[in-house]
Amino acid sequence: MSFREILDSGKFTVTAEIGPPKGTDIKEMYHHIEVLKGKIDVANVTDNQSAVMRISSLAVCKIVLDNGMEPILQMTCRDRNRIGLQADLLGASVLGIHNVLCLTGDHVHAGDHKQAKSVYDVESVQLLKIVEGMNIGRDMSGNEMKGATDFYAGAVVTPEANPLEPQLVKFEKKVKAGAKFFQTQAIYDMEKFKNFMAYARKFPVKMLAGIVVLKSAGMANFMNKNVPGITVPQELIEELKAAGKEKALDTGIDIAARHIRQLNDEKICDGVHIMAIGMEDKVPMIMERAGLR
């Protein structure tokens, strides 16, 4: 079953990330693909994540596909103009990549080429519209193309953005522009997320909750201070502290598994998106503890 079919079947869907490395040594990345294959449903391939230059998302999507896993092409608007984006979308399509996550992209300021000229010729909402047009055989200028694409397009949303209202206006625009699935920023407060879902369920889209494993209380505090739209509740920070240094990661995995189990058991959303950030090896363990597979 394809990603779209899995979500439509109502099965609780699990996606995780493959992060392309900087350099041509892809042994570790192959290992991550092997670890995740057969466990998760679909693998997102990040696009120069955090504006740090790496192997292109498109090339790694093809590797993922050739190794027996369905990829989601993450596509940011930071590095390519509308011509480059459309060219890569066509390229992805003919390589058999049919899922795309449309992102604006972290600013170059966050990355390792801070003097780069940011592009942002178009942004996430407009990119979704581009995909919608290409799916009916037209490029962005309205030219008829020889052969249409068949993309299942998605986008991201930050359920705990502060302030929230402008973020929701944008979420609704993304839905209008053709997003069929959403992967959220990391969430830690189940009650707040339930409130968000009560609102989001009004729209005909599939929602995958973002899960980032907490490695320590320090990491949680760091994210609270530095990552926009992420709030780790104090009680989780206390739980990590109480576990002590040795067992903090294990406790973080427990917390992630507990949240996933609750999201699944209470049918709060349609699945989860696990962002392992270097801990791809732990994803099967998280899923096992969450009672999945």
Next chain:
Amino acid sequence: MITGEQKPFEEIWNMVKDFKKVLVFGCNTCVAICHAGGSKEAEILASLLRMRAAQEGAAIEINHAAVERHCEPEFFQPGMDNVRTYDLILSTACGVGVNLLSEHIGDIPVFPAINTEFFGAVPRSGEFTELCAGCGNCILHLTGGICPIARCSKSLLNGPCGGTNNGSCEVSPDIKCAWVQIYDRLKQLNRLDLMNEIVDAKDWSKAQGPRNFKVKLLEEIKK
């Protein structure tokens, strides 16, 4: 107005050190307001360069002058005979002035002493902020008078990105999130409906140079 900041002194010295007769040429409009390139700054820069030349034992004659504007020939044309007696013009005007003077001066080089930055407002004396990017296709009537092209780090047109952070931008806590400001302003104007419409991709062809235009009315009168 156009804003700019004087280049690092070392960079300027390296530009001028091999010349024999240098005119530091100021502009008394925009760049004078931002204390970078008016007659006063030209005078100070000329004396700093004279001191440096004396320290290095370099025989350079360095003088200063200024006119009201460098962006219209009629302001600098009357003094061009004097200007042409130098072998380098170190302009403290904005880049527009450096370009235009270069076009008119003949075989004498014109070097920039300031980095031209943006056109901006002066919210408080001595403080300058970019509010408009001159993109050639204004949409301020749709965004509550707050320009997302100039004031959003990503020039987004459909609302804030995921980096919006308690009213600030992901790039810096010192930058306000333009889209939170636009949201608040439209709410105040009771026009939040304007935010619900998807804004199509921008026609950037109007924002890219080289750009020029002629006033249509003047053309008609000439005819």
